[in-house]
Amino acid sequence: MKTIVYFFLFVAINLQAQSSGKYLEKALEKFSLKEGKIIGDTDTIYYYMTELNKVRPKNLVVFIQGSDANPLFSYKIEDGEPVFYRWFFDDYKNVDSTTIFAIIPKPGMEGLYHEDSISIPKKYYENNYKEYRVNQLDQSIDDIINKYLIDPERIIVYGHSEGAAIASALALKNENITHLGFWSGNVLNNFYEFSLFNRIEALKGNISDSLAHSNILNLIDWYSDIIDQPKSTALDRYGFTNKRWSTYERAPIEELLEIDIPIYALFGSKDESTPVETAYLLPIQFMEHRKTNLTFELCINCDHGYHQFVNDETISNWDRLFLEFLEWAKSN
Secondary structure, eight states: OOEEEEOOOOSOGGGGGSOHHHHHHHHHHHHTEEEEEEEOSSOEEEEEEEOOOSSOOSEEEEEEOOSSOOOSEEEEEETTEEEEEEOSOGGGGGSOTTEEEEEOOOTTOOSEEEGGGOOOOHHHHHHOSHHHHHHHHHHHHHHHHHHHOSSOOOEEEEEETHHHHHHHHHHHHOTTOOEEEEESOOSSOHHHHHHHHHHHHHHHTSSOHHHHHHHHHHHHHHHHHHHHSTTOOOBOTTSOBHHHHHTTOSOHHHHHTTOOSOEEEEEETTOSSSOHHHHTHHHHHHHHTTOOOEEEEEETTBOTTOEEEETTEEEEOHHHHHHHHHHHHHHO
């Protein structure tokens, strides 16, 4: 999702010659956000968080994006004026003064991008894999806690789509996390779920049985190549690398079953990216393991982003679901 904000600067028409760094300051000011950095020997980790109030907050909410290689912020120049874009939902506006909201950009995708020249940097392809993103988030959470929180109460992490799989691994690594949101993530291995979609399409009559089988054999061959060359950074037809795919071998359900903090699992019943059929394994497996820390929710007639389509009208449920998630975290 991209949100547009117009910000007027009364300067000359040659604004395009100014640096995007100066624009970033203005964009963050407009969105009431601030940038944090963790400078290491070989890498710098960036995060963006809501501005602090006079009273130091006790809670932290961290959102983890899905798989698209999108920046967090971008801009255009229209009639000599910069137009700022935000590539994430309004969740940060819906936290109270006791809470910091933070979001961590994809590897190499920090800062402000010009809309007409958004390109994916080499660093993204080299570092867009599970362990790297988990480490980014782990360090960012600890840095925010140490610098900005006082007597921390709730450290809430929620991830959507690929971000859900990252969140489950992160919850096992960072002991500060108190609540986990697993939103529309694959429950089983990606390649099994890709295969399942083909079988579903065959059952619906949308493709033939033989074509579904052929597609699945191709998926297996593709996965075999990933297993054989797990460190390759060559791009596949989806714009990802073997290095990225190979780090998601372990099914998220295995990690979720190891987690003891409260988990809020949310899915859309008409999701075309994550099969709801495998989502139902979660409550079943948690019961079989005698675990009671799972809350399982389904958005009926919702797609991957929790949109409902009713009588040619699109209804967005994201904001409502986020507020319900926050209320759940307060009571669990």
